[in-house]
Amino acid sequence: MTNVRLVIAFIWAISSATNSYAQIAPIPFVDGLRHTGVPSCSTAGCHGDQVTGEGVGPIVGQNEYFQWASRDEKGAHSRAYEVLLTPHGKRIAANLGLGPAHKSDTCLDCHADNVAEEYRSQRFQISDGVGCEACHGGAENWLAFHRIGAGHARNIEAGLYPTEDPASRARLCFGCHIGSAYENQFVSHRLMGAGHPRMKFELDLYTTIQKHHVVDEDYRTRKAVTSGAQVWAIGQAIAVERTLTLLIDNNIGSTGAFPEFVFFDCHSCHQPISEGINQLSWRPNPGRALGPGAPILNDANIIMLQAAMRVIDPVLAAKLENQARALHAASQQSGSHFRRAAATLKTTAEQAADHLSEVDLSDPAKVRAILREITSDDRVRRYTNYAAAEQALFAVQRLTAALGLADSEFNAGIERAGQAAKSPYGYDQRAFGAALRDIGRLAAE
Numbered sequence: 001m002t003n004v005r006l007v008i009a010f011i012w013a014i015s016s017a018t019n020s021y022a023q024i025a026p027i028p029f030v031d032g033l034r035h036t037g038v039p040s041c042s043t044a045g046c047h048g049d050q051v052t053g054e055g056v057g058p059i060v061g062q063n064e065y066f067q068w069a070s071r072d073e074k075g076a077h078s079r080a081y082e083v084l085l086t087p088h089g090k091r092i093a094a095n096l097g098l099g100p101a102h103k104s105d106t107c108l109d110c111h112a113d114n115v116a117e118e119y120r121s122q123r124f125q126i127s128d129g130v131g132c133e134a135c136h137g138g139a140e141n142w143l144a145f146h147r148i149g150a151g152h153a154r155n156i157e158a159g160l161y162p163t164e165d166p167a168s169r170a171r172l173c174f175g176c177h178i179g180s181a182y183e184n185q186f187v188s189h190r191l192m193g194a195g196h197p198r199m200k201f202e203l204d205l206y207t208t209i210q211k212h213h214v215v216d217e218d219y220r221t222r223k224a225v226t227s228g229a230q231v232w233a234i235g236q237a238i239a240v241e242r243t244l245t246l247l248i249d250n251n252i253g254s255t256g257a258f259p260e261f262v263f264f265d266c267h268s269c270h271q272p273i274s275e276g277i278n279q280l281s282w283r284p285n286p287g288r289a290l291g292p293g294a295p296i297l298n299d300a301n302i303i304m305l306q307a308a309m310r311v312i313d314p315v316l317a318a319k320l321e322n323q324a325r326a327l328h329a330a331s332q333q334s335g336s337h338f339r340r341a342a343a344t345l346k347t348t349a350e351q352a353a354d355h356l357s358e359v360d361l362s363d364p365a366k367v368r369a370i371l372r373e374i375t376s377d378d379r380v381r382r383y384t385n386y387a388a389a390e391q392a393l394f395a396v397q398r399l400t401a402a403l404g405l406a407d408s409e410f411n412a413g414i415e416r417a418g419q420a421a422k423s424p425y426g427y428d429q430r431a432f433g434a435a436l437r438d439i440g441r442l443a444a445e
């Protein structure tokens with residue numbers, strides 16, 4: 001693995017000599033740089049000035065450490081290691097026969113900045129969990145000079161990870177929140193069977209929850225700012241790409257005689273067996289020509305991406321539509337049909353991600369059009385599964401927020417949709433659809 005990391009770091013070194021940092025910075029987990037540890041960031045005068053609110057630093061707030069370390073949701077990453085020591089964490093590891101969770105790479109590769117021993121400086125502590133450098137990259141080459149205003153481009157060149165770039169951010173977050181092909185960065189159904197929570201994620205929402213930076217005049221001079229709607233859309237495209245990459249990976253995509261279950265909708269298997277014909281929960285879905293009784297590929301991100309592309313690029317949207325349909329059909333044919341169809345759709349999702357990175361989604365008319373698409377009759381009929389409803393709800397929340405419509409008449413509809421999709425087992429598609437259609441009507445006004 002060390003060799004793989006070195007090769008990646010080397011390729012990056014060559015490419016970054018010629019390019020600006022666009023697409024393919026290696027994620028910090030494999031950046032081949034020494035990680036100097038949270039204590040090297042958190043000192044007073046640096047990112048650990050004891051202040052509240054927006055901070056007092058002339059350039060950045062300088063209170064980022066305290067936000068990362070806070071005990072609420074914002075500080076989840078600082079507790080990522082701690083949770084391995086709770087009864088819950090221990091039980092998962094025990095069920096898997098792993099030994100202590102906090103010593104197992106199977107857990108640490110996502111619950112800490114688990115770079116190889118040779119990439120840890122003196123002050124590095126694994127118990128700091130998902131520390132600053134797990135996202136911002138190993139600081140060995142930029143720690144000293146980033147403080148004296150070397151400039152963002154130089155910092156990036158020295159290994160700072162481009163977290164402000166939505167595509168790069170997606171690849172970073174998804175490593176732990178969807179999974180990656182590196183070592184143990186994947187929560188398989190086996191881990192879930194052992195008690196690991198289901199994974200859910202949406203790039204713009206989760207960025208906002210853990211946000212510890214301020215976008216002010218000064219920020220805008222240093223970094224490109226991307227609208228929330230665009231972050232959402234790029235996140236959807238790269239989520240599809242990432243999921244399909246893992247699905248066709250020989251080491252991840254199947255277990256024994258079966259495909260890996262986590263790629264399928266949890267509730268296509270996990271539901272009570274209905275006692276009478278009137279209790280059957282199966283409903284047709286216009287996005288897939290699957291009859292009753294088939295396990296269903298979790299297509300939540302695909303449905304969202306289609307909605308975005310119908311506004312941005314209808315030709316590509318139609319392609320996504322056909323290829324997704326073919327993928328569902330192939331899941332009933334054979335493993336090789338399934339993987340081939342997944343590879344085809346993956347390529348189109350990559351094209352969509354590239355296209356979405358080029359367009360400007362700060363235009364409210366486009367954002368409204370996407371919101372109308374997500375709440376349209378055709379889309380709403382596709383939210384047959386809880387996972388799809390969850391993504392649709394995230395989308396509605398983020399797109400109304402991007403339009404500056406939070407705390408408005410949209411709230412009542414969002415509240416009702418949230419109630420209908422409050423829990424996976426009580427998901428009420430009819431009530432959810434009705435709430436979304438109402439939101440759509442408002443968006444059309």
Ligand code: HEC
Nearest residue numbers: 083088089092093101106107110176177184185186187200
């Ligand atoms: C692919 C990355 C990944 C791997 C591998 C992984 N986890 Fe997690 N884990 C997460 C994420 C992300 C969450 C948060 C899920 C959420 O709330 O959306 C989480 C949540 C948890 C929680 C719940 C924490 C809480 O606040 O309630 C526990 C406990 C946990 N993981 C333990 C483990 C153990 C034990 C292992 C190893 C057997 C492990 N994890 C492997 C990413 C991972």
Ligand code: HEC
Nearest residue numbers: 041047060064065068077130131132135163164212213219
């Ligand atoms: C889970 C990933 C993650 C972790 C962990 C993390 N950050 Fe961040 N950080 C981000 C993202 C995303 C942004 C916003 C995008 C940007 O400006 O690069 C950000 C922004 C910042 C900024 C604002 C930069 C500016 O130009 O205004 C600073 C400073 C910062 N982080 C410092 C820290 C410090 C210090 C820690 C550890 C105590 C930390 N971060 C931990 C992801 C992370």
Ligand code: HEC
Nearest residue numbers: 073076079080110111112130134172173176206207209210
């Ligand atoms: C090295 C792995 C890793 C990376 C990279 C990472 N996360 Fe996480 N994240 C986790 C783990 C593990 C948890 C669960 C920790 C816990 O339960 O305390 C988590 C929790 C969260 C939570 C809290 C969720 C909740 O339900 O409370 C948010 C929000 C979040 N991450 C956002 C992000 C964003 C945004 C990025 C990318 C900028 C990111 N994460 C990158 C591992 C990671």
Ligand code: HEC
Nearest residue numbers: 189192193194195198261262264265266267268269270295
């Ligand atoms: C293709 C069918 C299928 C899919 C899809 C599926 N599971 Fe499972 N799940 C199973 C089977 C089979 C078992 C083992 C049941 C047993 O041990 O009796 C299981 C067991 C579990 C268990 C352990 C339950 C217990 O009480 O022991 C959890 C938790 C779980 N699955 C979560 C999930 C989650 C979360 C998802 C979606 C990400 C999911 N499953 C998707 C078939 C599936």
